[in-house]
Amino acid sequence: MKPTNVRAKSLVPVARGGLLDRRSFILSGLAFSSSLAVSNAVASDKISTSKIDQSLPPWMKTPGNGDTEYGLPSKYENHIKRDVAEHTPETSIFSIWHTPIENQRGIITPNGLHFSVNHNGVPDIDPQKHKLMIHGLVDKPLTFDVESLLRYPMVSAINFLECAGNTAPNAVSLTPLDQTAQELFGQVSGAEWSGIPLKHILQEAGLKPTAKWVIVEGADGGSHARSIPISKLLDDAIIALYQNGERLRPSQGYPMRLFVPGWEGNANVKWLHRLEVTDKPAFTKDESGLYSDILDDGKIQRFSFHMDVKSVITRPSGKQVLPEKKGFYEISGLAWSGYGKIKQVEVSADGGKTWAIAHLDQPVLSKSLTRFYIPWQWNGNSTMLLSRATDEFGRVQPTRAHWRDKYASYSFNHYNAIQAWHISSDGVVENSYA
Numbered sequence: 001m002k003p004t005n006v007r008a009k010s011l012v013p014v015a016r017g018g019l020l021d022r023r024s025f026i027l028s029g030l031a032f033s034s035s036l037a038v039s040n041a042v043a044s045d046k047i048s049t050s051k052i053d054q055s056l057p058p059w060m061k062t063p064g065n066g067d068t069e070y071g072l073p074s075k076y077e078n079h080i081k082r083d084v085a086e087h088t089p090e091t092s093i094f095s096i097w098h099t100p101i102e103n104q105r106g107i108i109t110p111n112g113l114h115f116s117v118n119h120n121g122v123p124d125i126d127p128q129k130h131k132l133m134i135h136g137l138v139d140k141p142l143t144f145d146v147e148s149l150l151r152y153p154m155v156s157a158i159n160f161l162e163c164a165g166n167t168a169p170n171a172v173s174l175t176p177l178d179q180t181a182q183e184l185f186g187q188v189s190g191a192e193w194s195g196i197p198l199k200h201i202l203q204e205a206g207l208k209p210t211a212k213w214v215i216v217e218g219a220d221g222g223s224h225a226r227s228i229p230i231s232k233l234l235d236d237a238i239i240a241l242y243q244n245g246e247r248l249r250p251s252q253g254y255p256m257r258l259f260v261p262g263w264e265g266n267a268n269v270k271w272l273h274r275l276e277v278t279d280k281p282a283f284t285k286d287e288s289g290l291y292s293d294i295l296d297d298g299k300i301q302r303f304s305f306h307m308d309v310k311s312v313i314t315r316p317s318g319k320q321v322l323p324e325k326k327g328f329y330e331i332s333g334l335a336w337s338g339y340g341k342i343k344q345v346e347v348s349a350d351g352g353k354t355w356a357i358a359h360l361d362q363p364v365l366s367k368s369l370t371r372f373y374i375p376w377q378w379n380g381n382s383t384m385l386l387s388r389a390t391d392e393f394g395r396v397q398p399t400r401a402h403w404r405d406k407y408a409s410y411s412f413n414h415y416n417a418i419q420a421w422h423i424s425s426d427g428v429v430e431n432s433y434a
């Protein structure tokens with residue numbers, strides 16, 4: 001970008017606390033030529049006005065290196081990686097890897113950075129030996145190998161995937177933990193998933209009139225399994241074989257997984273090998289234990305498949321530091337809903353007293369991550385940044401207090417409350433309960 005060094009003239013406030021109309025950046029001709037350490041800070045008084053440097057950097061004076069067969073990110077980006085949640089030797093097989101959500105732009109998570117939850121480790125499956133079986137209440141039981149499935153017509157869709165336990169620390173910890181967006185929100189990712197609509201496979205097998213549910217089982221030692229209503233499988237569920245244009249990564253279920261758009265992560269059974277059509281749910285260990293929600297009155301909600309509407313500001317977010325007071329920043333984040341499209345994201349820069357509508361980046365897709373942003377001029381005082389998403393069905397994120405009223409105090413799945421980041425006067429961003 002060419003530094004133009006034209007100062008802000010028409011900065012249009014849209015809410016208190018310094019939130020600006022998004023055209024402020026463009027209309028005022030602000031140019032940001034030098035990037036600052038942390039956050040996507042915009043320093044209007046650091047715009048370079050020095051003479052253009054005509055000397056050549058060393059890499060312009062010699063031929064470059066050879067390329068590699070499978071590309072990797074720049075070595076200068078090596079610090080951007082997944083982090084694994086703390087575990088003990090007893091729980092080490094159950095691993096939770098968080099995606100560095102604050103370093104992602106757009107709505108697609110690179111495959112190597114997709115979050116991952118593995119109850120029984122990551123199996124090493126030979127695709128030549130892997131089989132998918134479908135049996136139970138069908139006219140004709142079927143067995144497929146990977147090769148024959150790859151010959152079916154496929155569809156693709158960009159969807160988010162979120163673990164029911166994403167952001168659990170904010171549900172259960174009585175005081176807000178000082179953690180990053182990655183640690184708190186990193187169990188959600190976005191990808192383009194390609195595969196075979198389940199309805200084609202179910203139709204081929206022929207459903208008996210009593211068929212209502214399918215018990216879906218993975219080929220990991222420990223056999224993660226879930227009961228899924230037939231209606232979802234006949235709707236938008238796929239047997240996913242590709243993720244962002246390449247075959248699934250082992251940690252995402254290679255060679256195939258169930259993908260049920262908008263539904264809680266654990267229903268998206270990885271390393272898929274068996275579909276048993278039944279008339280009732282099996283109440284597997286995975287659905288009756290860890291993944292049933294305990295309500296405030298002690299009753300248990302048997303199934304809570306949908307991931308509800310949710311959002312988080314990813315920049316600035318937990319443990320980042322705003323480098324400059326009275327600086328310009330772009331507040332940016334992600335919103336999603338397991339029911340459909342995001343209709344609106346509101347942002348507050350004064351702790352929730354006033355709100356402005358953020359800009360939604362295209363494309364805004366159903367059951368997909370949606371990128372929002374809004375310009376902000378920080379006045380240097382301590383404050384709180386919040387985001388509140390609404391989906392196309394009018395579902396709005398609750399406050400943390402409302403969320404906690406609904407569930408038992410120790411319940412932690414499906415936490416979707418409004419997130420607040422506290423900004424201290426020295427620019428430190430910290431997780432907060434508004």
Ligand SMILES: Nc1nc2c(c(=O)[nH]1)N[C@H]1C(S)=C(S)[C@@H](COP(=O)(O)O)O[C@H]1N2
Binds near residue numbers: 114115164219268271
């Ligand atoms: N077979 C199998 N499928 C599984 C799991 C598992 O441990 N085994 N983990 C589930 C959970 S809890 C989640 S959140 C998602 C995570 O998918 P990802 O690892 O591709 O992000 O996979 C689900 N499918």
Ligand SMILES: [Mo]
Binds near residue numbers: 162163
């Ligand atoms: Mo999960």
